[in-house]
Amino acid sequence: MxxxxxxxxxxxxxxxxxxxxxxxxxEVSEAAHGGIRITMDGNQVVQRVEVADxxxxxxxxxxxxxxxxxxxxxxxxxxxMAAKVKEMGGLDAFKNxxx
Numbered sequence: 001m002x003x004x005x006x007x008x009x010x011x012x013x014x015x016x017x018x019x020x021x022x023x024x025x026x027e028v029s030e031a032a033h034g035g036i037r038i039t040m041d042g043n044q045v046v047q048r049v050e051v052a053d054x055x056x057x058x059x060x061x062x063x064x065x066x067x068x069x070x071x072x073x074x075x076x077x078x079x080x081m082a083a084k085v086k087e088m089g090g091l092d093a094f095k096n097x098x099x
Contacts, residue, residue, distance in 0.1 A: 018088055019043060025080045029073035032065035040073040042081050 025042030035055040039048040055062045 018085065021084055021088060022081055025077065025084060027073055027076040027080065029069045029076060031069035031072070032061065036062075036065040036069045038066075038069045038073045040077050042077055042084065044074065044077055044081075046070075046073075 022042030023045075026039060026047070027041075028037060028039050030037050032052075032055060035052040037048075037050040038046060040046050049066075051062065051066075055065065
């Protein structure tokens with residue numbers, strides 16, 4: 001029983017370690033020729049959204065550019081996340097915990 005508790009604790013620690021490592025990954029994505037910039041971390045949390053004043057006059061263009069920049073940021077982060085997880089042992093790192 002105690003081995004199961006230890007394994008669960010080890011798994012939790014490994015997950016926290018991975019989450020911390022992913023938080024260090026930062027990606028900036030732009031759309032509308034730099035009129036929109038989105039900064040996202042490796043946990044897919046948007047850290048910053050910047051909108052140029054020139055984008056504020058065209059609602060439809062602004063909405064499209066935000067969508068484009070966000071989707072691009074997610075794609076870039078997902079690639080970096082996959083590489084980081086693989087570098088840290090991938091999901092196999094959780095296999096050996098015995099749960």
